[in-house]
Amino acid sequence: MLVALVVLSAVLILRRRWDPIHSIPTIGYSAPVLSYYSAFKFLRNARQMVEEGYARHKVFKIAAWDRWMVYVSGPEMNDELRRLPDDVASIEEAIQEEMYSEYSFGAREYDLTILAIHGLLVRDLSGVIPTVVDEVVLVLEELFPQEFDWVELTNLPSFMSNAVARIINRVFIGAPVCRETGYLTIVTTYVTDVIKAKVILDLLPNILKPLVGNVLPWRARATRHLKHYLGETIAHHQASLNEDCNDCKEKPNDFLMRIVKGAQDLEGSMETILINILMANFTAVHTSSATATATLFQLASQPESIAALREDILSAIRAEGWTRGSVNSMWKLDSFLKETLRWQGLSIAGLRRKVLKTATFSDGTVVPDGVHIYAAPAATHHDSTLYEDADTFKPFRFSDKREQVGQSTKHQFVNTSPEYLVFGHGKHACPGRFFAAIVIKIFISNLLLKYDVKMGGDGSLPENVMIGASAIMSPNAKVLFRRRQVVDA
Template sequence: MVGEALLRTVTTFLAGIVFLVSLSIWFRNLKRNSQLRAVPTVGFSNSILSYLSFLRFNLDGFRMLKEGYEKTKPGLFKIATFRTWMVFSTSPELIEDVRKAPDNVLSRRRPAEEVLQTDYTLNYLNKRDHYQGHVILSQLTRIASTTFEDICEELVLTLDDNIPTTGKEWVEVPALEMTQRVICRVTNRVFVGAPLCRNRDYQALNLNFAINVMKFATVLRLFPDFLKPLVTRTISNLPSQFQREMEFIRPMYEERLAKMEELGDEKWDDGPNDMLMWLMNESKGVEKSLEGVARRMLGVNFAAIHTTSSTMTQVLYRLLANPEYVEPLRREVEAVVAEYGWTTDGMDKLHKIDSFVRETQRLDGLGIVVLVRMALRPFTFSNGITIPAGTYVAAPVGAIHTDEEVYTNPDEFDGFRFARLRESSEGLAGSKHQAGVTSPAHLSFGHGRHACPGRFFAATELKVILARIVTTYDLKLEEGKEIPRDLCFSSGRFPREAKMGEEDMTPCDSGRGTAWKIKST
């Protein structure tokens, strides 16, 4: 009886909290709705019925964005979210308004903190210190050239481990799982080096951490702020994963810290060149502790692994769905490798490989919304429309990427679209069509100073993996299977699992064999 009474009391208390929070949100939206009358609405504009639009957006977001884009271009339109309104820019000029806005007017961090609940998930010791972004931008961008040989070596080894080919027989390989393992291992060759990057338990920790962050953040968003610390202490398994990271990196951390203390102000010229060392060099205060560095290591893995592996899966699916591209891609790689070897200079010459990746991103980008910002104060667009503080702004990337005024035959996959654009451009103008380069017309990595800081490293990974695969394996879908439809929910798009078959390189001609031997050395 006491237990039932306590349960009823708790249930009533939580229901009251949900009611009060919903009522507060409703009143705020009512006020913002009146301030946003000049912005057309997709769905319902009524403060109560707008929740139906929010539910529809979670299930059918792409079509809602396409509808708003086509009706209002080159203007603005809005769609309801659970807490506020999101206003979308539909022209390059309005996208540039968002890009140029200072952070104290349109904040990039606030939406990310809300979605990921970073205070309780990533939970850095100094929550105001975001130094890892500078590390990624300044160091990781250069690593592709300085340790490219290590990346190629690790890629060969991990493909061998994760694609168990035997002679001429076809084997079934789950594409998404395979790419996650490959990206995790290759990435961590740069982050922590060998042999730790090859440790299956360490790989599992990094792969599972991102999944657990997203799951727990989804749960936390259901609770008011004052209950979140209690919920975190009660049900989160993330603290145990931070401890596991500390255990894995402790030997390297302590050895390097001792050396740094021994050198004092002297420069460690021949020191390790990996993410762990960069973080140790850049961190300050509590963030320089083992725990501080361990949390940042998991954070950068969270940012690096799943987005890149999902994109790589989409690239493989496009290759499986369009097998006519295999031979042209293979011939390009073989010709470039014969002249330049597996080098960064060679990768820069792979225009078709680069184009295939960029075109996949155009049509199969992992989000249908980018450049998400929160207005911290009223913001006026160049067309004269002002939005109130608390409003979200964004760009409907899927609609922009399939605009026939921007791209010829926009709904058609054209793997060499950007290679042709690159080759027809004069001088350095062609570089704007490379994977990793952003523009108002190609927003897969965002745009402007807040574009993905690791995008050039990610693009290099994607290109070298695709180049290795087309010169080493034959691929086909499992008999009777089709490419699975993406899973779309809210503003995200995620590839589903499918199996594909790979044939061993043994029966291939000498050109492919030579390419393999060059790369493995």
């Protein structure tokens, strides 16, 4: 027995030495049992652990419950990571595995959202701006307080999730369905359901994940309820694809039509269309509402910036109304948004990839297949070698830079770089960022022209709660709004 234990120990030690993952520096513990303590610690101290690794190593690893997470540090390593070929490091495989997409959204071959986004929300983005403006005006009139005294909105993150979902779905599926409370509940609740599924499956051994994942009820329930609201509209879109359709005087040319057409080409079912609507909402509503909420928190805690922002907004719309050009010319607002996401650091993991073939970095680090690699956006954005006064919120940091010769486009909100990773970087950068930026700018600019805003309590910025690599914005923060008696136009 003793000999067997000695042999087994020797084998484990040798195996550990031969596995390249163990040559990568560890933040926390790397021993088999103690690493679970580090994984537990990561849930509440993820940002501190990543920042420690960023300060000490070019490449480092942190233990998760069922895998090692490898992080790279700094712009040079960020650029190396994003340039890894897709057959070496895959973003699709990383997202599929991390979010358990096969259980939440189904087979990847039926993912039509990227094509629809490129078709309408990138190439034809100018055409959706009047629709967005129209819905934003209605949202402010119907959902926001109309009193000329200060009114507190409770649970602002939840409130904004519904408001932004309504604006986005005016483009996705049109009115009046986008205003239906039941419809909005479905698409916003499903974001939470996907996260719940991830938490549950993360805690299970791999052998049990398919068994549990396939019986989780939320996808079937969501598509069943969604069909009640969209079934008739989808049927009309499907009929309009038939050239012999006599009742289709005008064929729709909206986001939903691109999903319906894609599903028909793939011989997909009604469920295919409904799942793609859920997927589009999961991505767009979650990120856009989080950005809008973070911006409102920042504005409310720093109201001295509002006068300059209003002047910036008015100058743009007086020149040419609500157009893509006028929205893009709001440099100060653009800068405020970009600085908000740099400063608040809503995610500590970016450029996520799953290694499919052994990857070797320029510093000699070898990462074996099967491992997930990330950049560290929050740590990068607070790097004092990259940003002057990195630990200070400067609302017009980027608009000031754009005033310099040859820098007018480099520092735009939607531009990505190895130093700014909010939307990823490289060919896999978020394709929906142009649409998201337009929606958020139009919403914030209209709100600032019609409302004053301030933070309640002591007026300080509310702290985010970190759960693993994600930031949860405070539902208890007191933000007050007051309708302006004189609205500039």
